[in-house]
Amino acid sequence: MPFIATAAWSIPRTVARRFPEAGTGLERYAAVFDGVEVNSTFYRHHQVKTFERWAASVPEHFRFAVKIPREITHTERLRGIDGLFDAFLNEIRSLKDKLGPLLCQLPPSLEFDATMADEAFAAMRYNHAGMIVVEPRHNSWASEPAESLLQRHAIERVLADPAPVWPETSFDKPPKYVRLHGSPKIYYSSYSKAGIERFGKRLADDSWCIFDNTASGAAIENALTMRDQLI
Secondary structure, three states: EEEEEEEEEOOOOHHHHHOOOOHEEEHHHHHHOOOEEHHHHHHHOHHHHHHHHHHHHOOOOOEEEOOHHHHHHHHOOOOOHHHHHHHHHHHHHHHHHOOOOEEEOOOOOOOOHHHHHHHHHHHHHHOOOOOOOEEEOOOHHHHHHHHHHHHOOOOEEEEOOOOOOOOOHOOEEEOOOOEEEOOOOOOOOOOHHHHHHHOOOOOOOOOEEEOOOOOOOOOHHHHHHHHHHHH
């Protein structure tokens, strides 16, 4: 079964009946879903004990996909990130076996630069052997040199919708990580049952599919629909 999840774990009233009444928001969410994407790490640092508390409140099979801080991706723009990345790994260390993929979302202005990308991903791989996925926003990443470099460092491409770089048709194998932001209105639009089914059919057992259309509350509704379709 793929990891069907949302960005964060807010449960809207419209689907509250599908979750237990008791427990924290995360505990209620984790009673239904097997994973979640933590976006707050992109904006701010968390204490180690916060991740320890999260890990302790979910089942053993649950996994956290964690977004790499914008200090690394947007401020430093992937240059000279060794220390920052090591500090990030130290912050999330208490997730232990419950750590899932690391999401590297890049700014729209960040063009592909082979030297920069090679050094950045080598720094990430030096201390982290787990799954790392990248979601660039500049179309220069849609090139053979970029994709070859990602393969060399075992960095997975994100299938995003809308797709600023890699269209859905460019994935000839099941994608490891899918991010559905909402279309046509990003972060708001809900997906139809047919659209959810289309993306669901692309997933492998070890794939992740994240619904990021959270602004309207559609994310969990859509995720529940996909989960029901795949069970």
